[in-house]
Amino acid sequence: MASDSRAMTPQDHSPVAGLAHDERGGISNVVLGMLLFITSEVMFFAGLFAAYFNVRANAPQWPPINAETGEAFHLEILPLVGPATVLLILSSFTCQFAVWAIRRGDRTAFLRNIGVTFAIGVTFLIMQGIDYTLLYSEGITLSSGTFGTTYFTLTGFHGAHVFGGAIMLGVVLYRGLAGQFSSRHHDAVEAVSLYWHFVDVVWILLFSLLYLLPGKSPAGV
Amino acid sequence: MHPLRHPRNAIIVGLMFSFIGVVYWFVQYRANFQTDIAGVTLLLLLGVAVSIMAYVLIAGSPND
Secondary structure (H helix, E strand, O other): OOOOOOOOOHHHOOOOOOOOOOOOEOOOHHHHHHHHHHHHHHHHHHHHHHHHHHHHHHOOOEOOEOOOOOOEOOOOOOOOHHHHHHHHHHHHHHHHHHHHHHHOOOHHHHHHHHHHHHHHHHHHHHHHHHHHHHHHHOOOOOOOHHHHHHHHHHHHHHHHHHHHHHHHHHHHHHHHHOOOOOOOOOHHHHHHHHHHHHHHHHHHHHHHHHHHOOOEOOOOO | OOHHHOOOHHHHHHHHHHHHHHHHHHHHHHOOOOOOHHHHHHHHHHHHHHHHHHHHHHHOOEOO
16 A cells, blocks of 8 residues: 555644744634534524514513413522522633643643533533423423523523533533644534633523513503 | 735624614614614624624635
């Protein structure tokens, strides 16, 4: 078998945009694919946000009246939303610390930070599960009119993305423990960190919409 | 590298698209139409998506 004269050397490593060793410019396939995926995800969540705004704008009051209890829906019963939000924002920092650590070749700091990020992601999902249980016990379900549908669709799809991100972080952690990443070879770490930041930004928007945006009173009240 | 090829210029491309969303909302607001809030939301976030796409095109091009 003839030797491949174009075999990859460490210097031929596909570039990650923005890194000091990327003198040729360009962008790695992994990061390119993740950026294109995130672009499509932006429009996916844009559709969900648009539907939420449309339903909210056309409702006589928001949150609407719960037909079963006769009172307006309320989300103040969720004690874990605030801490979960703080944790998710914190996880973006630890994820970025992991990226910076592997860029400078500090594998110990990389593994520590990516491990913490993974743990926070799983904790967030557990907290969201507890919140869902509380809502169900209050009678707020996916079939509770437009409010329940939009709330569970928005937070549920975000939770599914966090779940996907946690799996990616788990794979990166496993590969990191196996010594597969270095300061020159860590495209997967860069790509997963981009995705995790995206999931974090979406949650900040969701949290602002669902919990901070003031409600709408019925006309004339 | 040509200054126009700087990846940060992708933000400007995205802002141009979002600006169309602002104009779309402003026209409805001034004309006292019922606001198409879904359309405005989609146009504004299209700016974000296009910004990332522009970044991919700019940063993904080799320097040579």
